[in-house]
Structure formats: structure tokens, C-alpha cells
Amino acid sequence: MKWEVVIGLETHTQLLTNSKIFSGASTQFGAAPNTQACPVDLALPGVLPVLNRQAVEHAIRFGLAIGATIAPASIFARKNYFYPDLPKGYQISQYEIPVVIGGQLEIMVGKELTVVQLTRAHLEEDAGKSVHENFTGPNGEPASGIDLNRAGTPLLEIVTDPVMRSAAEAVAYAKALHGLVVWLGVCDGNMQEGSFRCDANVSVRPFGQKEFGTRCEIKNLNSFRFLEEAINYEVRRQIELIEDGGTVIQETRLYDPDRQETRSMRSKEDAHDYRYFPDPDLLPLIISQEWIEEVRSSMPLLPATLREQWQTNFGLSAYDAQVLSQDRASANLFTELIDLLGASQAKLISNFITGELASALNRSNVAAVDMPLQAKQLSYLLRRLIDSTISAKIAKDIFAFMWEEALNGKEVSDVDQIIESRGLKQITDSAALGVLIDTVLQANTKSVEEFRAGKEKAFNALVGQVMKASQGKANPQQLNELLRQKLQSS
């Protein structure tokens, strides 16, 4: 049987604020345990929550960026359950009426552009952390400790409809969302520190079936790789289970990255009744049109707007525009290079950023925002490519060299100096090229014969040989023309 995978994601994005969502304590990561928890975070008797305006503005900003409805009045509710890292015995969250309703996000799955529908995004507070490892209690025996530094950190939980059909699509969505929230400046995007973490709701159903299968929720996936692995494992598990005659039980599961498998955390039967009700300590969150406009006027240019501009003004393909606008650093680099090199070079710049640069970032595991080379340095290199001083092959080599320098914190060499000192200038002198071609033709009589017999492939092989002989410096166009001339004339 053919199975269809159905995925919905809930993403907890930690909002970039100075203080917590309901208290004045700092949100700085990495402080000594319990040093960033004030009486409100500790839920001492008598304390009350006061909403952080900045957290709300971030939510509005996100809502506007995805074309969602900003609720004019949303409600904070209490989600009641007992756990030692939840000081009040309830989490303040939005339940029936969230601040952001609907919206959509364009994503690129492979080369396909698709749209992910969002259900909602709501504001809530994070819980503290339980420390189970390497912790000694007051009696000297191993114990569990509680660190409440994170308690009360503002979160925006962003929920999609169950619209994704593969782990790849879910990862593409998560990456696009990650790019957007960082772009907007509402989240630092630091996944290691837990600033951006996903819960995946996964189910399978026979192709063509309308009803959804029973879903499992995989909690707390804090890397794109884990997200992909966890979903793929879970899909396999569910399909095998059903094909073996079993049924999927609705439950919460955890992903174990070491064993690359998900395992059951709790089933629906022991799910809590959270006894949600409106928090009487907080007034409804009223957002006026004026407030929305104020936030709108402070919004950065959005990726979607940029994509449109780039396609119209520079003739970029939808795909290129999408990739370039995946994160703000890449987009900024693109526009800076356009400014430096001119709009006519858009395609070349785009190819460079999505090609050489992207693979270098990937290879070195560097985020675009931490790119070690500056637009100006890159522009010198690209300019020499544009004015045919160097070939594309040489440009690659020089880039790799500059990249290594920059990555290792060295001063990046001057492009012209590199070209000069290493003699990397493109060979555009016909006579010199002619000599090279003649040598290659003499050494490759077999290829020459094949070409003459009508094999176009043989021509390419010969080009490669000449290029090799020139150490990559031959001007490819000239080389092509000259080689063809020589083959046809002799």
C-alpha cells in the first residue's frame, strides 16, 4: 500500500526581549542557575504578572510578516499542571483567542515553491529547567535541581495546519520560518540554546483516504537534522506498525538522537486536563490599529517583497529569489553586491551566493549571519571575473583561498595581488592560446578523430584538456572559438 505522510509543526520561538514576558528579570542565556529569577518568576506569595510590551510587538511583527490577522483582543489563559519547573503550578499562555490568527509562509521544497498555511501563533511563558545530571542535594546524595532562569522567558508558539507531506517539506518550512523570525529580529534563532525548537505532529494514511490517521507528537526537536530524522523514523514506525496489523496510539514521543529513534513519553490516556481558564490577573490584550501601524512602519523590508522586486528588476528566477531571501544576511549581501557591481550582474551575483558561497558556509558549518567575508572583499573578486581578468575556475580557487584566510581570522589578501603574484590572469592572447591548443591536439589524436567522426563529446574533452594545460587560466569563450577553428581548418 502507498502511504501519505501528514505533518503539522508547532514551533516555540523565544522572543528577543531584554526582560521576561511577565516580569522584569533578565532573559540573558547562560547565567548561573536561579540568578535571573525574580519573585514573580519564583511565584512567591503575592506576586502578579505584568505583560511585556516588546513581546507583543514581536508577535505583531511576525503576524504582519506572514499576512495574518492580528487579534484586536486576545486572552491570556492559565494552563494548570504540576511540575517542579513550573513555579506557579500553571503556565500563562493564550488558548481560545491567540494574538496571531492564520497567515502563510512561502517555502522552497527542492526546486518547488509551495505555501504552508499557518493556524495561529500565540504568546506564552517558558518553564524553568530540571537538572537531573551531576546535581547533588543538600544531603550529599544525587538529586534533581531546578533552575528557574528560563521560567517566564517569552515564547511565540507558531502552529501550522497539518499541511506538510514529507520530512523534507517540514525541514524546508522550519528553515524558512527560522530565517523569517531572525530576519524580523524577533528571535535570535540560536537552536543550541533552545531559542527555536519544534514539536512535530506526524500521522500516516493510505493514499486517497480523506480522514487523517492517528497522530503522534514528537517534542522538542532543536535541530533541523533531528527534525528530519525524527519524522522519517516516526513515519517508518507508524507504517510498519499498521502493516503489521497494529494501530497507532495517540501519544507524545521524544526523539533520541543517539539511537535515532522516537520513544513514547506519555499516551493520551494519561494526558493532563489542563483546566484552561482566562487568567484573572491579566486584562485582555487589546491591540489597536494604531499600534499595528506603528509596528508596521518599523518593519524591515520583508523577504516576499524583496523577492518580487528582484524578479521584476533583475530578472531573477523565483527559485534564486527564494534562496537568496531565505535569511536576511544573504539578502543583504545580495543587495550590497548589486550596489557595488550593478544590476546587470544580478544573475552572476546570485549564482555566486547560492553556489560557491552557500557551499562554503555549509562546508564550514557557518551561518550566513556569521559570514566572515565582507561584500566589498567579494566584490573585488567578482569584478575581476566580470572584466575577464580571471576565469570562473580561478575565481573559485581565489575565493576558497580568501575564505580560508577569513575563517582563520587572518587578514584577507588583496584579490589583485593574489592574481598578480600567482600569475592567475586569464589567457586572452590568441597566440598563446593557439600554442596551448596545438600541443593538446597533438597529444590527443584519438579525440580529434572522434570529433571529426561527429562526436561532439570529444570536443568538450579537448576543451577540458586545454583548460587543464592552461592551469584554468584560458578564457573559455576564446578557447572554444579558437579550438573549433583549428579543428575545422586543419
Added chain:
Amino acid sequence: MSWHQKSVAQLSKALINKEISSFELSTYYLERMADSRNLNAYLDTLPELSLAQAKEADTLRAQGKAGPLTGIPIAHKDVFVSKGWATTAASKILEGYISPFDAAVVEALGMPSERHPHAAGMVCLGKTNMDEFAMGSSNENSAYGPVLNPWNTKCVSGGSSGGSAVAVAAGLAPVATGTDTGGSIRQPAAFCGLTGIKPTYGRVSRYGMIAYASSLDQAGPIGKTAEDCALLLSAMSFHDPRDSTSLTDSGEDYARHLHSSWSDKDQNKPLAGLRVGLPKEFYADGLSSEVAQALLVAKDALHSLGASVCEVSLPKTQLSIPVYYVLAPAEASSNLSRYDGVRYGHRAKEYSDLVQMYQRSRSEGFGEEVKRRILVGSYVLSQGYYDAYYLQAQKIRRIIAADFQAAFNQCDVILGPVAPDVAWNLGEKSKDPLQMYLEDIYTLSTNLAGLPAMSVPCGFSKGGLPIGMQLIGNYFSEARLLQVAHQYQLVSDWHLRYPAEVSA
């Protein structure tokens, strides 16, 4: 007249005229408190700390920095957290708990500080007994024993602010703070022959006030006279950014209307123009004849001061009991979740896992009535019951508030009983929680609507127990309510009477 029989207004003059120092006055009260421990009005006292504050107040006065309340002693209900004195809300679960900060009310009435340079400078005498977590109408639900009514020590003090009321009635404090979620200021004030006011919801900051039912809780003063309540309320009212439900204006001088007429209609009749409404549902079955009789006399007194009287209707009065006993426990069940034995307060000595730690700590720490309300509250919020109970109750709550608005189209002030009867005997109703809940019938609806309301002494039963009348006003009408009460107190002397032992 002994010092303990003087009102705050009188003590203020005495301090200004240097008839007595704050240190002497505080010492006087601390001695009386030590001699009256049998009443169980106080849960924690720290005489050295009180006297240190008194000295500070005297210094402020010597420096010319004294305000009208500087140096006057006060007792705080144990529901307000305080830095020096333990704060338990009369529960075992918070036994010995010391707050690292002062409640907004404690801070505003206490010694001036950097944070609060304009604080009133009153001397804290200690923390008063109450029903555990303010849940009760007799103060019998305190984990530290009931408070005895000084008018008859076999009788309950009323609750939940029973300790505060008894402290004032027995001359163990000139004035005290209380909180009122369903009548907890007004009913003990009535049972002890005192004047108390629960202001409009949001008027007094709830920061540092241990929450029972957040949407109903409101702090206010309990004193001998309406004038004292006005002085105190003025000092307690301000915008507090730490409480999201705090009113945004900076408060009022609630004594400003006390000495003036309601209108300029008739110079000889200070309440001419005032329309007093009598809700017919209040004067019906369940109201004792003694209380009804006293109210009739009070109504006539207001009439002779120039007020006109009309009948109004509050048709959903009966429903205020079920509505309150759904909403208040619902909020309480969540508010009290933080007492889990993890970070502070009582933790069971022995347990084998986390769940057992929670179960034992909370079972041991909470009293019967608190557990009952947590159970009821958890139940009405549960999946499948939420709509039928909680949502339904919220709807009726809005109707109750609308009924009051309709009544205020016909009158300025509503006059009714505070409680169906006078203070009952200790133990008389504690076996039957439902019967106890019915005692709150006249006070609950104002909390549900968020309206200001007062208790004013208006007579005595044959058995010699005080009777209180309730004055309910529209939102933000505290200054006018206090004006009516003050004008009434100018022509009556119920509020000037003392229990036999206190008269000595």
C-alpha cells in the same frame, strides 16, 4: 477617653499636638495586645520592630516630615506579605514564611523609603488572624485557631478579616487592613461594630496580597469611623504598575466630601438630594427581624437627613451564591497551585516520589475548607464541566453587574443588610459549609460586580451584638459612600460604643 478608644483622626491630632509620641502610643498598644492574647487577633508580632518604626515616625515628625497618618499604629491582615513579620495567610502550608518584599499596601502605609518616599509612615503592630487564605465567614478556618468576638467571646468574629476587625474592636489597633473577596471586610466589621469599606475592584493594588480569587479580591480598611476609613483609603489608593488590574488614575482624597452636604438643595439637611434604594430581594425571607428592624431605623435616620428612599430590584441576588462558589473556587484552585512544597512553605517529611511529595505536602498543609474549594474549583474547570459551570457563572456574573446598573438609574446608594443576622456562636455553623455560604448572600454580589460597598454600625441585637448596615455605591463612588456614612455617624453613636472590657 483612653487612647485605644480614639479614632485615627483624633490620634492624628494628638500626635500633632505632641500629647503623645508614636513610641508611647505604640508601646501602649503593644501592651494591650500582650494582655489580650486570648482573643487570638494577632498571628505574629515583633514589638522591637514596631517600636523601631515608631521611633522613626517620631523622628520624621521632629523633622517636619510627618503626614496625617505618620506614627499611627496599624495592624495588617496576614494576607499581605511583609518583610519583617511572618506571612502565612493563616495556613500551615506557609508556616513561618517570611516574604523578601512588602505588599504594595504595607509599603504605602509603612515607613517612607527610597521606593516609596511618600509612604504614610504608619507603625505596623503585627499581622492579624484570618480564615485560611481568606476562605471563610467566621475566622474559624484559621489554622491557628478562631478569633473571639470581644462583644461576646463565645461568638465568632466574622471573616475572613476577623483578626483585623477584632484588633480594632478590642482596642488592639486603631485601624487595620482587610481584604474582601465576598464580604470579608464588611461582615467582620458588622459583627464587631466597626466601619469598613471594600473599594471598587482595582482601586487598591493587589501586589503582595496573597491571592484567593483574583477577579474578586480587593483590599480596604477597617476602622471605627467612616472618617478613619476615608483617611486610610486615601493612603492606600494609587496606580501600581505591578498590578495589571490596578486603576490607572493616582487615587483620590476620599475625605473631601465628608463635611459637605450631598447637594445644595437644603442647607439644613446634609443628605438632601441623595436617593437611597432598598433592594426588595434583600428585605425578604432569611433576614432576621432584629437586623431588619435596625435597618428600618437607619433608613429613617437617612431620611431625616434629607435623603429620599425608594425600592429597587436586584433580581439575581439569590444566584450570587452559586455564581460566587463556582468562580471563586475556580480561581482559587489555580492560585493555590504554587503551594506545592517545592520552593518554600511546608513540605511533607516523607515521600517516595514527586507525586507523593505533592499529595502529602498539600494534604498536610491545607485545611478542610481550602481543600474543599480547591476540589470544587478543579471540578468546575475540568473538561466537560467548564461550560456548564464556569462559563455559565461568568454569564450570570455579567447579568448581576447589569442589574446593579439598572438599580443605580433609580438611586445613588443602595442600603441593605451586611449579613442575615448578628455573630453566631463559635462552632454553630462550622459543620455545615453550605449554611455558612448562605451567610454571604448580601455581600457577594458587589464583589461579582466589582462595586464599592461599606459596612456601617447601625444598632445592636437584644443579646448585645452589633448590627451593620451595608451601603453600596456605583463604581468609583467611594468618596460619596463615605460622605453618607460620615453624615450618618454625625447623628448616631453606634460606632462609638465599645465592648464592656474595652470601655474600661
